[in-house]
Amino acid sequence: MSLSLKKTYTIILLLAIFMIIVGFWNPNALMDGLQRGSLYALIALPLALVLGILGVLNLAHGEFLTVGFYFIYMLNNKFGMDPLVSIIPTIIFLAILGGIIYYLTVKKVVNKGHLSQLLITFGVSLILMEVVNIIWTSQARNVYTQYAYASTEIGGFRFGTYELLYVLFAVAVLVGLQLFLKKTRLGQATFAVGQNPKGAKIVGINVEYVYLFVFSLAIAILGIVAGSMLPRTAIFPAVGSPFTLKSFALAAMAGLGNLNGILFAGILLGVGESAINYIPNYGGWSDIVFFGVLIIVIIARSYRGAK
Amino acid sequence: MKKNLFIVLLLIIAFTLPLYAGAYVMSVFNTILVFMALGLSWDMMLRTGQLSFGTAGFFGLGAYASVLIVTNMGFNPVVSLFVGAAFSGLIAFALGFIVLRLRQIYFAITTLALTHVFSVIIRNLSDLTGGASGTQLDTAIFGGNPTKLYYMILIIALFTILISEIFSRSRIHYAINSIRNDETTAKSSGIDVFKYLLFVFVVTSALQGLVGAAYAQQYAFVNPESTFSLNFLLLPLAMALVGGIYSTNGPIIGALILGLISEYLKLIMPYGHLVVYGIIIVVVVLFLPQGVYTPIKNKLLKSSIVGGDNNAQT
Numbered sequence: 363m364s365l366s367l368k369k370t371y372t373i374i375l376l377l378a379i380f381m382i383i384v385g386f387w388n389p390n391a392l393m394d395g396l397q398r399g400s401l402y403a404l405i406a407l408p409l410a411l412v413l414g415i416l417g418v419l420n421l422a423h424g425e426f427l428t429v430g431f432y433f434i435y436m437l438n439n440k441f442g443m444d445p446l447v448s449i450i451p452t453i454i455f456l457a458i459l460g461g462i463i464y465y466l467t468v469k470k471v472v473n474k475g476h477l478s479q480l481l482i483t484f485g486v487s488l489i490l491m492e493v494v495n496i497i498w499t500s501q502a503r504n505v506y507t508q509y510a511y512a513s514t515e516i517g518g519f520r521f522g523t524y525e526l527l528y529v530l531f532a533v534a535v536l537v538g539l540q541l542f543l544k545k546t547r548l549g550q551a552t553f554a555v556g557q558n559p560k561g562a563k564i565v566g567i568n569v570e571y572v573y574l575f576v577f578s579l580a581i582a583i584l585g586i587v588a589g590s591m592l593p594r595t596a597i598f599p600a601v602g603s604p605f606t607l608k609s610f611a612l613a614a615m616a617g618l619g620n621l622n623g624i625l626f627a628g629i630l631l632g633v634g635e636s637a638i639n640y641i642p643n644y645g646g647w648s649d650i651v652f653f654g655v656l657i658i659v660i661i662a663r664s665y666r667g668a669k
Numbered sequence: 670m671k672k673n674l675f676i677v678l679l680l681i682i683a684f685t686l687p688l689y690a691g692a693y694v695m696s697v698f699n700t701i702l703v704f705m706a707l708g709l710s711w712d713m714m715l716r717t718g719q720l721s722f723g724t725a726g727f728f729g730l731g732a733y734a735s736v737l738i739v740t741n742m743g744f745n746p747v748v749s750l751f752v753g754a755a756f757s758g759l760i761a762f763a764l765g766f767i768v769l770r771l772r773q774i775y776f777a778i779t780t781l782a783l784t785h786v787f788s789v790i791i792r793n794l795s796d797l798t799g800g801a802s803g804t805q806l807d808t809a810i811f812g813g814n815p816t817k818l819y820y821m822i823l824i825i826a827l828f829t830i831l832i833s834e835i836f837s838r839s840r841i842h843y844a845i846n847s848i849r850n851d852e853t854t855a856k857s858s859g860i861d862v863f864k865y866l867l868f869v870f871v872v873t874s875a876l877q878g879l880v881g882a883a884y885a886q887q888y889a890f891v892n893p894e895s896t897f898s899l900n901f902l903l904l905p906l907a908m909a910l911v912g913g914i915y916s917t918n919g920p921i922i923g924a925l926i927l928g929l930i931s932e933y934l935k936l937i938m939p940y941g942h943l944v945v946y947g948i949i950i951v952v953v954v955l956f957l958p959q960g961v962y963t964p965i966k967n968k969l970l971k972s973s974i975v976g977g978d979n980n981a982q983t
Contacts, residue, residue, distance in 0.1 A: 419774050470955055476773045477720050481910065482954045488903065488947030495940050607785070610778055649789045653782040660779050664770045 370622070377630055384637050389519050391640040392633060397525035399632020400532035403625045405587050406609035407535055408580030413610075414619045415556040415576045416472055418479045422463075422487035423609060424602035425494075426581050430456055430588030431597045432494055438505045438592075445505055449589030453582045460581025464574055472573060487606070495599040502596045510593035527590050535583060536625055552576055556619065611656035614663075631655060683823060687816040695819045701928030702826040703884055708905035708912075708920035709829045710876040713836055716915050717869050718849035719772075722902055723780030724877055726787045729897040731757040731878025732885035733791055736804055739886075741797075746810040750882045757878020758871050765867045781902075788897035803892025810886035818887050825883055829876055833917040836869075845869065900943075904931075907946045910953045913960025922962050 385392040409423045433452050437443040443451075467486055471478040510524045542549040554562040555572045563569050595601065612631065616623030631652055638648040687695060707724055714721045735753035738744045744752065764783065771779055791798045798804060811817035836842060844865045847855040856862050881901075885891050904927070905920070912923025927949070934942040953960065 419778070467951055467955065476777075477715075478954050478958070480720060480774060480777055481906075482951055484903075484906075485947045485950030485954065488950065489944055490947075492942075492944030492947060496938075496944065499940055607778070607782060611782075614775075614778075644793075646793045647789070650786060653785045653789070656782045657779055657786070660771060660775050661767050664775070 373623075373626060377626055380630065381633055384633050388637070388640050390521070391637045393521045394639075395633030395636035396629060397522075397528050397632075398636055399629035400529040400625070401525075401587070401591065401628075402605075402608055402612060402632055403628025404528060404532040404535060405584070405605050406612040406624050406628060407532075407539065407621060408583040409606070409609040410613040410616070410618075410621060410624055411539065412577060412580045413613055415552055416468070416573055418468060418472060418483070419476075419610065420468075420580075421480060421483040421606055422490060423584075424604065424606035425487040425490035426456065426460065427584045427588055427602035427605060428494055428597070428599060429459065429490055430584050431592055431595075431601060432498055434588050434592050435498075435503055435505060435597060445507065445589050445592045449586055452585035452589055456585045457578045457582035461574060461578040463581075464577040468577060469570075469573070487603070491599050491603065498599070500599055502598045504596040505592050507593045525594065531586055531590055532625060532628070535586065536621060539621055548572075548575065607656070608652045611652045611659075614656060615659045687819055692815045695815050697928070697932050699819055699822050699887070700932075701924050702822045703880055704905050704908055704928060705921055705924035706822075706826045706829040706880045707877060707901060708909040708924055709833050709917065710873040710880075711902075711905050712909045712914055712916075712920050713833055713876075714869055714873045715909075716836070716842075716849060717845050717866055718852070719769075719866065719870075720777045721780045721870075721873075722777050723783055723874070724905060725897055725899055725901040726780070726784030727757040727761060727874040727877040728881035728884070728901045729784070729791070729891075729893075730760055730787055731881035732891050732896045733798060734878070735882030736806060736885050736891045737798065739806060740804060746806075746886050750879060750886065753882025753885075754875045754879035757881070758875030761871045761874030762867070765870045769863060769866045769870060784897060784899075784902070788893045791897075792893040798891075798893075801893060803890060803896070806886070806889035809889040810883075813889075821883055822887070825879055829880075830917060830921065832872065832876065837917060841865070841868075903943075903946060907950050909960075911949055911960055913962035916962060919960050919962045923960065926961070 381392060381396070384395065405423075405427065409420060412418060412420050412423075430452055433455055434443075434445050434448045437448040437451065438445060463486060467482050468479075471482050511522070512524055513520055513522045543553050544550070551562065551567045552572050552575070554565070554567060555569050559569050562572075612624050612627045615627040615631075634655075635648045635651045638651060639645045686698060690698075707728065711721060711724050731753035734756035735746075735749040738749050738752050739746055768776065768779055768783070792801050795801075809818070810821070836845065844855070844860050847858065847860060848862055848865060852862060881896070885896065905924075908923035908927045909920040910923065911927055912921065913919030927946070930945065931942060934945055957964070
């Protein structure tokens with residue numbers, strides 16, 4: 363589902379108006395929402411990539427993130443490596459892990475029905491989470507770095523600067539993915555496989571290889587998320603799990619194959635979530651934003667599809 | 670004939686268990702029966718071709734409805750079980766009109782999201798539900814008598830088995846199977862697909878609500894974290910898969926196998942014994958898509974037929 367240029371501008375305009383309103387009401391909510399939303403988008407991009415190209419909803423997405431967290435925690439704990447530096451080995455580690463898991467499980471169900479796909483990734487998510495649980499127990503852990511708590515003040519409004527890194531990374535990953543899909547040969551092949559796997563096979567594209575590559579790439583991107591998020595979050599075996607469903611909410615909202623839309627959707631829901639979070643006494647309701655929007659969007663789409 | 674004898678034997682064992690088993694064994698079987706009933710109800714929905722991830726949600730709704738009606742309105746706990754079932758069924762009926770339009774991953778994900786929505790709503794209606802810390806009852810149902818609790822759960826499990834059997838033997842199963850195999854064909858043969866889906870969705874959700882209510886009354890306690898725990902989705906699902914989906918016997922056998930294995934593992938492995946469930950799900954989906962029940966049954970049938978032939982020849 364590709365959006366026309368005019369429609370994209372309308373969406374950006376509406377998003378900007380919404381953000382300005384929230385900004386006037388409470389600048390903290392806007393800043394927090396922007397940072398949070400970029401993070402959600404950053405996590406959702408690889409999920410959407412796998413969903414778009416392989417057609418598989420990876421329910422183990424969040425658990426791969428958890429594994430990334432613990433890998434970085436281990437590097438920090440054993441070798442004193444800075445979390446941001448350890449992004450690079452983590453990307454390599456996750457790419458290999460993703461490749462192996464793809465080869466052992468997901469590969470066998472790519473062409474089967476959605477039931478097998480959902481169940482098998484469900485099983486993988488349980489295995490990853492429980493293995494982390496066995497190795498590191500359920501005790502919460504964290505990594506302290508000085509720079510993660512830096513803040514700046516602009517006109518009397520004080521905000522944390524470290525989390526702006528999420529915005530930077532989200533934009534960088536999005537631009538990188540778009541360039542990869544449009545400019546490189548492998549990217550174009552990937553795009554073709556996503557459009558029509560049978561046709562791609564006929565013109566000589568190695569579909570199996572593309573699937574393996576895309577799955578590994580998607581899991582590897584989570585290394586960036588893990589490294590940048592770890593200084594600000596305590597980790598425990600279920601830390602990544604909620605992100606799977608949130609990522610799917612963004613992917614469903616943006617529409618299949620619309621990577622730019624994921625960033626907009628992420629920021630919109632992020633700002634919405636943090637705006638509700640800042641309403642006194644009603645902060646707890648913010649958790650409902652994603653799930654509510656997810657349900658509404660899916661159902662609205664089903665009605666539109668029926669017509 | 671042999672089969673009927675076997676079933677009667679199992680029933681006798683099930684009903685006389687409290688006579689010779691201690692409180693620990695009874696509580697193990699109690700848990701197994703709870704998950705067996707949930708697994709069966711999940712499988713009944715799956716027989717229509719719809720993969721529901723909402724088991725934990727309707728389980729939790731039933732649990733909350735039953736506990737709240739006892740604490741706030743002083744209902745009899747036994748009556749509250751039916752209230753829990755009715756409440757879950759009612760919510761399923763209302764939601765069914767919109768949710769059952771969806772198919773495949775969209776249905777699965779929406780039911781999963783609904784589970785989260787239920788738990789967020791209940792956590793935030795703290796005046797009514799006690800919020801994040803939950804609500805406690807003064808006393809468990811039947812004063813917490815383990816034998817009576819066991820019989821309560823046993824009767825609920827048997828009731829679920831009965832409904833599942835009715836579903837797979839009466840005329841309904843033609844409609845259910847044809848919807849699963851090919852919805853368009855089913856529709857063009859004059860089957861009101863939506864009506865059947867809604868019917869099955871409401872019945873299975875009410876069963877899940879009933880089990881949830883019984884579970885909550887047994888422990889005299891509800892809390893958003895533990896009542897809506899995804900374990901009430903995952904474990905029944907794994908059990909049904911292991912035993913074999915689309916049948917009544919599959920989830921029963923799966924629940925017995927996995928229930929006993931996990932009880933044993935819990936003792937030797939305090940952390941992460943659930944990893945076994947993950948491995949089992951993956952292995953079953955990859956190598957045993959029919960579960961353990963159907964292949965074993967076929968093998969037994971085959972060997973008995975072959976044996977018969979041999980006898981005839983000699």
